[in-house]
Amino acid sequence: MNALATTRRLLGEAPAGHTALLLALMLAARLTEGVGVLLLVPILDSLGGMASPATPGWIAALLPQETGFGPLLALFVVLVALRSALVFAQQVVTVRYQIQVVDTLRERCFDLLLRAEWRWLSQQRASDQANVLTVGINRVATGLSNLLTLAATLVTTVTYLGVALLLSWRITLLAIALGLLAHLLMTGIRRSAGDIGHKLGVANRAVQASIQEGLAGVRLTKILRNEGRHLTSFSSTVSALRGEQVRFARSSGATQRVVETGGALVLALLVYAGITWWAVPVATLLTLVLVFARLMPQFAGAQQSLNLWLNAAPALADLDAVMDQARAHAEPPHPPAVVPLPVAQGIELRNVSVIYEGRPRAALDGIGVTIRARETTALIGQSGAGKSTLADVLMALVTPDKGQVLVDGQPLAEGNRHALRAAISYVQQDPFLFNDTVRANLVWARPEASEAEIAAALSAAAADFVHALPHGLETTVGDGGVRLSGGERQRIALARALLGQPSVLILDEATSALDPENEALVRAAIRRLHGSLTIVLIGHRLSQLDEVDQVIELANGKVVRSGPPVTPEA
Ligand SMILES: Nc1ncnc2c1ncn2[C@@H]1O[C@H](COP(=O)(O)OP(=O)(O)OP(=O)(O)O)[C@@H](O)[C@H]1O
Numbered sequence: 001m002n003a004l005a006t007t008r009r010l011l012g013e014a015p016a017g018h019t020a021l022l023l024a025l026m027l028a029a030r031l032t033e034g035v036g037v038l039l040l041v042p043i044l045d046s047l048g049g050m051a052s053p054a055t056p057g058w059i060a061a062l063l064p065q066e067t068g069f070g071p072l073l074a075l076f077v078v079l080v081a082l083r084s085a086l087v088f089a090q091q092v093v094t095v096r097y098q099i100q101v102v103d104t105l106r107e108r109c110f111d112l113l114l115r116a117e118w119r120w121l122s123q124q125r126a127s128d129q130a131n132v133l134t135v136g137i138n139r140v141a142t143g144l145s146n147l148l149t150l151a152a153t154l155v156t157t158v159t160y161l162g163v164a165l166l167l168s169w170r171i172t173l174l175a176i177a178l179g180l181l182a183h184l185l186m187t188g189i190r191r192s193a194g195d196i197g198h199k200l201g202v203a204n205r206a207v208q209a210s211i212q213e214g215l216a217g218v219r220l221t222k223i224l225r226n227e228g229r230h231l232t233s234f235s236s237t238v239s240a241l242r243g244e245q246v247r248f249a250r251s252s253g254a255t256q257r258v259v260e261t262g263g264a265l266v267l268a269l270l271v272y273a274g275i276t277w278w279a280v281p282v283a284t285l286l287t288l289v290l291v292f293a294r295l296m297p298q299f300a301g302a303q304q305s306l307n308l309w310l311n312a313a314p315a316l317a318d319l320d321a322v323m324d325q326a327r328a329h330a331e332p333p334h335p336p337a338v339v340p341l342p343v344a345q346g347i348e349l350r351n352v353s354v355i356y357e358g359r360p361r362a363a364l365d366g367i368g369v370t371i372r373a374r375e376t377t378a379l380i381g382q383s384g385a386g387k388s389t390l391a392d393v394l395m396a397l398v399t400p401d402k403g404q405v406l407v408d409g410q411p412l413a414e415g416n417r418h419a420l421r422a423a424i425s426y427v428q429q430d431p432f433l434f435n436d437t438v439r440a441n442l443v444w445a446r447p448e449a450s451e452a453e454i455a456a457a458l459s460a461a462a463a464d465f466v467h468a469l470p471h472g473l474e475t476t477v478g479d480g481g482v483r484l485s486g487g488e489r490q491r492i493a494l495a496r497a498l499l500g501q502p503s504v505l506i507l508d509e510a511t512s513a514l515d516p517e518n519e520a521l522v523r524a525a526i527r528r529l530h531g532s533l534t535i536v537l538i539g540h541r542l543s544q545l546d547e548v549d550q551v552i553e554l555a556n557g558k559v560v561r562s563g564p565p566v567t568p569e570a
Pocket residue numbers: 119122123356357359362363381382383384385386387388389390
């Protein structure tokens with residue numbers, strides 16, 4: 001995406017009224033400033049002592065007859081105060097404008113990601129998405145603020161040039177010609193700003209991934225005593241980022257200094273031309289020098305803003321790419337109030353196949369199984385056999401590439417995916433808990449749950465230990481539940497799943513990481529639930545087959561065994 005398209009895209013995000021107000025404020029502030037500058041000519045004239053009066057006839061005609069030095073100065077101060085008020089209003093509106101555009105973009109991107117198909121999401125790098133939503137969007141904000149500064153600078157430049165044209169068109173045209181030449185000479189610098197911006201995006205993603213993965217795997221890092229290696233790899237990604245930042249600072253700093261020096265040269269040339277070639281009156285020349293002296297930093301600022309904008313533009317392109325992909329993989333929208341499907345008879349997978357992109361082998365290959373209602377089904381198989389994928393199909397998280405899902409004998413309609421999901425609760429091997437209280441973690445499944453329902457769910461999940469915690473239900477569990485043991489986390493996750501009042505409960509390796517005591521507690525809880533709801537137990541092998549009505553064994557994405565459990569010979 002080039003910078004122009006990016007600009008159009010960003011402005012498209014802003015409410016038109018806001019853009020118009022901002023431009024109107026910029027224009028009014030700059031016009032007031034221009035009038036104030038023009039007023040300097042009669043003020044200088046009124047001081048007397050000038051060789052020849054310079055006030056053009058049209059300015060004199062606008063002023064009351066014989067306006068003295070005092071009233072002219074007072075008018076000047078009023079104009080400066082008015083300009084300050086307008087600039088202040090413009091600054092406030094600019095910040096609001098910027099916040100609104102950036103927050104809208106961030107929220108829309110986050111929403112698109114949350115509503116994307118799980119199959120696509122699971123293949124993305126979460127740290128890249130986090131980077132786009134944090135660092136990337138901040139770069140977009142910086143870019144936008146520079147774009148607005150650029151707009152303000154351009155309005156100021158046009159106003160000043162207008163004032164200068166009114167005073168001396170020859171000097172002004174010479175100044176414009178020199179300015180355009182300088183702009184052309186800086187083409188290379190602008191191109192490099194865009195290029196560095198792109199590299200900064202890559203470097204930022206690497207740093208984010210390094211932080212996220214480093215922190216997520218800190219336990220393993222400690223065990224393997226790999227702290228030093230992690231730090232080295234982190235430092236090298238950071239130093240790559242810093243390298244790009246320094247390159248950019250050097251190129252934009254050089255631009256400023258070149259513009260500053262070139263500016264002095266241009267100013268000297270203009271004064272020389274004004275005095276020796278065109279005999280411009282001193283008051284006019286002094287005012288013009290003031291105008292151009294103020295224009296030089298504006299010009300330098302415009303170059304700087306342009307560079308910063310070009311540098312930030314790739315971040316918006318990255319954001320757009322993520323949003324486009326998420327949009328392309330969006331799940332069908334669901335109605336605001338989802339009524340769970342009853343799942344009174346069961347869920348049947350008929351000849352279901354799932355092939356992940358880039359994988360030579362199907363994760364599920366022509367699967368035909370029925371999960372019967374209010375029975376407990378054990379889904380077993382070696383690692384990679386396809387168990388989790390099958391669970392994802394059952395939960396309507398993954399739509400099969402081939403075959404059908406039938407709920408109570410009816411093919412599952414696209415629009416009913418959320419209704420099926422609402423009927424199912426899922427507990428995974430490493431349950432996810434928010435860094436909040438136990439209560440908040442539980443009611444996440446059903447915000448309207450009563451105290452009695454919470455207590456019943458805790459009891460059914462053998463999680464009554466919660467009442468003995470220092471603050472009971474109000475105890476904070478820490479990041480991901482670190483302040484609880486694995487077994488406690490698992491039982492809270494089970495209680496949360498039960499609080500959702502599911503028809504189907506899927507436990508994905510829910511006990512495999514637990515010690516025998518905790519495993520026995522969770523298993524006993526599951527046993528008590530037998531017959532009251534549909535349960536799917538996922539595991540590599542089934543060490544304890546009690547209360548299991550059906551065993552489905554998968555290997556290489558195919559069903560290799562299905563039927564009642566075989567009781568070992570006594
Ligand atoms: N998001 C994904 N993208 C690409 N391939 C995937 C994805 N998820 C699973 N697979 C592949 O699909 C196959 C089945 O994986 P799945 O996770 O369903 O097996 P599993 O039986 O649950 O394994 P485990 O017991 O190790 O969790 C594997 O070859 C796996 O690598």
